[in-house]
Amino acid sequence: MxxxxxxxxxxxxxxxxxxxxxxxxxxxxxxxxxxxxxxxxxxxxxxxxxxxxxxxxxxxxxxxxxxxxxxxxxxxxxxxxxxxxxxxxxxxxxxxxxxxxxxxxxxxxxxxxxxxxxxxxxxxxxxxxxxxxxxxxxxxxxxxxxxxxxxxxxxxxxxxxxxxxxxxxxxxxxxxxxxxxxxxxxxxxxxxxxxxxxxxxxxxxxxxxxxxxxxxxxxxxxxxxxxxxxxxxxxDFIGTTNFEDAKVVKYEGGLATVQYGQAGDTVTIEAREHLAVGEEVILCVRPESLRIEPSETSDFHITGIIKSSMFLGEKQRYFLVDEVGKEWIVDAYDIGKKVYDGIVQIGAAADKIHIIKKNGS
Ligand SMILES: Nc1ncnc2c1ncn2[C@@H]1O[C@H](COP(=O)(O)OP(=O)(O)OP(=O)(O)O)[C@@H](O)[C@H]1O
Ligand SMILES: [Mg+2]
Missing domain, CATH: 3.40.50.300 (P-loop containing nucleotide triphosphate hydrolases)
Structure with a gap:
């Protein structure tokens, strides 16, 4: 044996x-x-x-x-x-x-x-x-x-x-x-x-x-x-994560297109598990994966207002609130002296977003 x-x-x-x-x-x-x-x-x-x-x-x-x-x-x-x-x-x-x-x-x-x-x-x-x-x-x-x-x-x-x-x-x-x-x-x-x-x-x-x-x-x-x-x-337990509720509108070949936010924007993300059309999911985005003032082509975006921020040495951590009042945390690295303020767009590339099932726990 x-x-x-x-x-x-x-x-x-x-x-x-x-x-x-x-x-x-x-x-x-x-x-x-x-x-x-x-x-x-x-x-x-x-x-x-x-x-x-x-x-x-x-x-x-x-x-x-x-x-x-x-x-x-x-x-x-x-x-x-x-x-x-x-x-x-x-x-x-x-x-x-x-x-x-x-x-x-x-x-x-x-x-x-x-x-x-x-x-x-x-x-x-x-x-x-x-x-x-x-x-x-x-x-x-x-x-x-x-x-x-x-x-x-x-x-x-x-x-x-x-x-x-x-x-x-x-x-x-x-x-x-x-x-x-x-x-x-x-x-x-x-x-x-x-x-x-x-x-x-x-x-x-x-x-x-x-x-x-x-x-x-x-x-x-x-x-x-x-x-x-x-x-x-x-x-939630490992590090800091931003969560966004979303709904699956298409699932094909391991790719899920989900709808999120007030305006019903969509983003297509790789999904490891099978997802049903109509299924409620949660999108997870780490603070370091979000950019303030992302490029036009950014796959996922949210509009928010900066409430506060703090300098943590290697990064500036921003606390924002979006249109529905939910808090977002964004970490900006290597920022020099630039500090953002007011209403901004934040965004992330699709491959930085992770989908989890809502019934998870
Ligand atoms: N000898 C014991 N008799 C009765 N209850 C116990 C006993 N040992 C642990 N428990 C209970 O079992 C649960 C788990 O305890 P455990 O010590 O395994 O937790 P832990 O994850 O190691 O926590 P910590 O990080 O605080 O060490 C707790 O609700 C605790 O009160
Ligand atoms: Mg213990």
Whole structure:
């Protein structure tokens, strides 16, 4: 039999706490060697799913497969899925070495093997020489790397990280982020990383799983999640998006012509899903895809009045209101000193507009 490239396979996973149905029919397949991010707002079930994979929670329904093995009935230490927690990181009374060796001690591995594996893990996270330090003698970033080494030393097929960087300041966070991604790629690790920070998810992941109240709304590459959100929820959660209601008037060969706005203008856009004529849809346009004073030939246009704007360094962000009172956000880059004012046309090219179905969620 060929070795499957699927390392983690979740089938119809459900978890209920009392009357709170926290995970609803989670189906997810994760490939070997990928950096996967679980993204979603507080309370959507990210930690619960991670703990269910690691075996700290028993699921109420469904199956968890790791490396071709059904692990529903296995305790955490038999699953080979070490988890780095957000809230608790290291044992304060143990040296760095002992912290990292902890999991191997529990498995009662021989002394020599422990020594060798801990040293290898410490080298991987660039902490060699700090074996005898205590956690309080290390920086936040170093402590985080110890936590990583503690997971790495187990030679596990998969590592679960629950918001591991949330206690670090912005600069350190970015440094450790880069380090984490580098280690993951160098060693070909499979990592599941939980965060509610969209930028972190976009910048680190091979694939992002977007959670919406215990369900998966979308599973895709950062590019797909950003430019081709499947639902309004995803579009709204990742970055800033402008929405415009529209109606399909023609659909042919993957191209949808839709009608929008007061004057009933139309624009023809590539559509990934089949759309019915007469169907209500939502057009999504990112602020950076809109131009103020677009050329005559611009495919999509709206008239609006500028209400305010702010200078954000690399861009000027404008807040407009259109003819029906809806707000639009437009980002103008590389603007020099020009600042727009009053009534303007804003527009975008058709290939910068993304269609989603209205029944999405
Ligand atoms: N042990 C528990 N007992 C009862 N309810 C729980 C338990 N753990 C989590 N919950 C509930 O399950 C839901 C999901 O919680 P979870 O911790 O998975 O969210 P999260 O997405 O990790 O959020 P955050 O970003 O704040 O960490 C919440 O409504 C929470 O109150
Ligand atoms: Mg959590």
């Amino acid at each position: 060929m070795e499957s490239n699927i390392l983690l396979d979740l089938k119809d996973v459900n978890k209920v706490f009392g009357t709170n149905h926290v995970l609803k029919n989670i189906n997810l397949q994760i490939e070997r060697g990928k950096f996967i991010t679980f993204l979603g707002p507080s309370g959507c079930g990210k930690t619960t799913l991670l703990r269910s994979i690691a075996g700290f929670y028993t699921i109420d329904q469904g199956e968890v497969w790791i490396d071709g093995k059904l692990v529903n009935d296995l305790p955490p230490y038999k699953r080979g899925t070490p988890m780095v927690f957000q809230e608790y990181a290291l044992f304060p009374h143990m040296t760095v070495f002992d912290n990292i060796a902890y999991g191997l001690d529990i498995l009662k591995r021989p002394e020599g093997e422990i020594q060798q594996r801990v040293e290898a893990a410490m080298a991987q996270v660039k902490l060699t020489g700090l074996e005898e330090r205590y956690p309080h003698e290390m920086s936040g970033g170093q402590q985080q790397r110890v936590a990583m080494a503690r997971a790495l030393v187990m030679n596990s097929p998969i590592i679960l990280l629950d918001e591991p960087l949330s206690n670090l300041d912005a600069k350190l966070r970015e440094e450790v982020r880069v380090e984490l991604r580098t280690i993951q790629q160098e060693l070909g690790l499979t990592v599941i990383y939980v965060t509610h920070d969209q930028l972190e998810a976009l910048s680190m992941s091979d694939q992002i799983v977007v959670f919406n109240r215990g369900k998966i709304d979308q599973y895709g590459t950062p590019h797909e999640i950003y430019y081709e959100p499947r639902t309004q929820y995803v579009a």
